[in-house]
Amino acid sequence: MATRSDTTKTRMYEAALALIAEKGFSGTTVDEIVERAGVAKGTVYYHFTGKAELVEALIADRLAPLEARFREAVATAPDPRTTLEALVRAELEWIRDNRAFSKMLVTELWREERVWHDTLVALRRTIIEYFERAIRDGIAEGVFRSDIDAPFAASALFGMTVTSALDWLVFSPTTPIESVAEQIRRLTSMAVASDGKA
Amino acid sequence: MATRSDTTKTRMYEAALALIAEKGFSGTTVDEIVERAGVAKGTVYYHFTGKAELVEALIADRLAPLEARFREAVATAPDPRTTLEALVRAELEWIRDNRAFSKMLVTELWREERVWHDTLVALRRTIIEYFERAIRDGIAEGVFRSDIDAPFAASALFGMTVTSALDWLVFSPTTPIESVAEQIRRLTSMAVASDGKA
Amino acid sequence: MATRSDTTKTRMYEAALALIAEKGFSGTTVDEIVERAGVAKGTVYYHFTGKAELVEALIADRLAPLEARFREAVATAPDPRTTLEALVRAELEWIRDNRAFSKMLVTELWREERVWHDTLVALRRTIIEYFERAIRDGIAEGVFRSDIDAPFAASALFGMTVTSALDWLVFSPTTPIESVAEQIRRLTSMAVASDGKA
Amino acid sequence: MATRSDTTKTRMYEAALALIAEKGFSGTTVDEIVERAGVAKGTVYYHFTGKAELVEALIADRLAPLEARFREAVATAPDPRTTLEALVRAELEWIRDNRAFSKMLVTELWREERVWHDTLVALRRTIIEYFERAIRDGIAEGVFRSDIDAPFAASALFGMTVTSALDWLVFSPTTPIESVAEQIRRLTSMAVASDGKA
DNA sequence: AATGAATGAGACTTCATTCAT
């Protein structure tokens, strides 16, 4: 049961996201957001303490569906290697479907002075932990080489997937997602495979 | 022979870079830049059309030393695999020494409306081409697997290195560069190695 | 029903006009305008895109009363000659009461790059058309000589009146308006009179 | 014998004049003047104390030829009426040949705060005195009506000619100068003619 | 729950002028 309040917030989230993806956080003005959302300026300050809190709430709002997708990817995979592939695939799909959000994640992640920096870092942690667990499991089971650092590898694979995905979306958006996923699969599976067994 | 003009520009570049590293582009004011550079405010506008062009010029100014480092890395490496390692190492060192720059590269690369977007894209191209050439050579020589797309792999490796490096600098800056390089080496060398020979 | 917005705008118009009368357009700063109007600086930019647009709106705002005065002058005059005199008189009074405006009209009319150039040209057209119609009527009725070009004569008389009026206001402001009007009447009525009947 | 100094000054005069005619005094920057003149910025301050003095000198520089033309017009005319016509003609020609200067004369004449206001006023006086003398002579000889104020009529005729000329140049520059002169002749000669004798 | 006019600190930019060469 979406209240009137919820509807208004959603419209503001969507407007803010689209604009921030294109022009960055500081490049986007509250005026632009409310114009696109079709609400009055004061409305932002009625619902949130300011622009920063709106973005923070927006991030929180998008977290649940992201997590759900990852959880599902992990649940159906039979082994670590398949899990890793499923995670990459889930990440790619999520980036494709949440292009604006992904851009924001990448372009704002290292901006330490931002108030919602912590929220973004936590989000990144959440995603990476899925990768990390799969890698750890793979090492334990002997299908992944043991001399790699699971947290490091997880964040490296995550980063590789994100940057590849954004390159794909920005520079060659017509390439089918399958090709991209397959290329990443080849690179990643090899990278973590234990000797000679890839 | 450094003219007076050049000296002044250099001082502004250095001030701008240091400040942007800390606070981001929009978070840095012209007032701060000129105060740190020890010049008058008008000087920025005498040499450039504005803050943005100063940054654009700054980027162009730093391109040469970056290229030099990469050229050197390539020149001294005996084979494709070593070249790739040298490139990763060079990239890591460069990121460490040009942290502000690297951040900008990542946070502004997909922001198409910025005036210096083209300059940054060109910079990225330059770097990636070094990776691409090494990978292509490796494939030709049979030391890298032939079913990977050289341009894709190049940009993926570049992206992985950048995000890893920034994670390293932001989240665990005390880790020695050797560890980071070694971890990436393990991941990347494996990733591109042809079957069974890694 | 004057809205809050309208009240604010009116106060800014009045302040701007008074100041520009004294110091010219570029000699008047936004700071001075808002201080005199008793509003905040941002208010100018909330209602207009900038100083120039404020002036443009101001011109449009003053057009109606000017037109009204001319319409009235024309309505009550019984014949072309009296109409012409009434128009000159109306123009003189209007210039005296809108000195700032009149100065602007003259000093900016031939300055084609100003954003509100078109507005001013239209304003001039409006005024001149009243003169033109009266002259045309006079020629048709035979009281004005037929070998003069109505549009040309109209703009010439308008120009003569404006420059005389400004000379009067600037160089001998104590002269009563009646004397000025009478002198112009003698010159203009003669000028357009058909032979021998002046 | 034009010294190097003279040449430089002339080039600055020409550049300044062209620019000020188009954009006004405050709308024209010293940068633009020196760029158009092909000299360095400091050169303006070597020859003059500043932008205002450059304009003042410029005005003085153009005064002599203007006066010469008027003197000649007066010298060759046999009677007051012809003199007046010759003056109008001279004024029109001068405006056509010194379009930029004329614009400046009109658009800056009533700007009382300008430092060179006095110079312009004096210039205007000079021109008007020619008209005034002719009118006075005509009144004395009985060919002009005696109830008009010679100084007033002189400045009114001058103003009418200037505004007509500028309208002509700006709004219908293809009209031959003869037509314009003839129209003004009809208006002015009538205006000042004594009863029934025009 | 929502509005939108108003705010004002602070940002960017302009430009006449100075001065070392």
Added chain:
DNA sequence: TATGAATGAAGTCTCATTCAT
């Protein structure tokens, strides 16, 4: 005689936020 880099006061404009309605 001329240059052009450098200046800094003064200006225009932005925009997150407040507040009366």
